[in-house]
Amino acid sequence: MKSASTLIDQKIKELRDWRGKTLAKVREIIHQADPEIVEEWKWVKPTSPGTPVFSHGGIVCTGETYQNVVKMTFAKGAGLKDPLGLFNSSLDGNVRRAIDIHEGDKVDEAGLKDLIRAAVALNLKGTNKPKSRRASSKRAD
Numbered sequence: 001m002k003s004a005s006t007l008i009d010q011k012i013k014e015l016r017d018w019r020g021k022t023l024a025k026v027r028e029i030i031h032q033a034d035p036e037i038v039e040e041w042k043w044v045k046p047t048s049p050g051t052p053v054f055s056h057g058g059i060v061c062t063g064e065t066y067q068n069v070v071k072m073t074f075a076k077g078a079g080l081k082d083p084l085g086l087f088n089s090s091l092d093g094n095v096r097r098a099i100d101i102h103e104g105d106k107v108d109e110a111g112l113k114d115l116i117r118a119a120v121a122l123n124l125k126g127t128n129k130p131k132s133r134r135a136s137s138k139r140a141d
Contacts, residue, residue, distance in 0.1 A: 075095070081118065
């Protein structure tokens with residue numbers, strides 16, 4: 001069984017056009033934003049070879065490629081602030097949001113890094129909750 005990173009490398013190589021270059025660039029930005037990102041390959045089925053997935057404390061985003069677009073779908077995108085308006089697809093969903101990158105689009109690297117870091121923070125929120133301690137009572141001497 002090939003590793004997810006190897007499968008993503010293969011996908012980029014197979015595309016041989018702007019989509020492969022864009023997916024490679026997005027992947028690089030994701031790892032710059034969070035070096036602890038884990039690459040996964042999910043949802044393999046007879047009709048689909050699978051999808052690159054980037055995770056940290058849960059799914060951060062996917063890196064799907066279609067004929068006319070590279071799509072980054074953020075699993076909890078609806079819960080993220082997007083002051084730069086990077087989300088431009090799946091805007092009506094209750095949970096997910098996506099960024100569609102078309103040929104010739106310039107990727108806002110700084111804005112994308114901020115969004116990735118926010119998605120990781122949202123995933124990790126609640127996973128490191130401190131255990132509640134009993135209120136200590138002070139004794140009057």
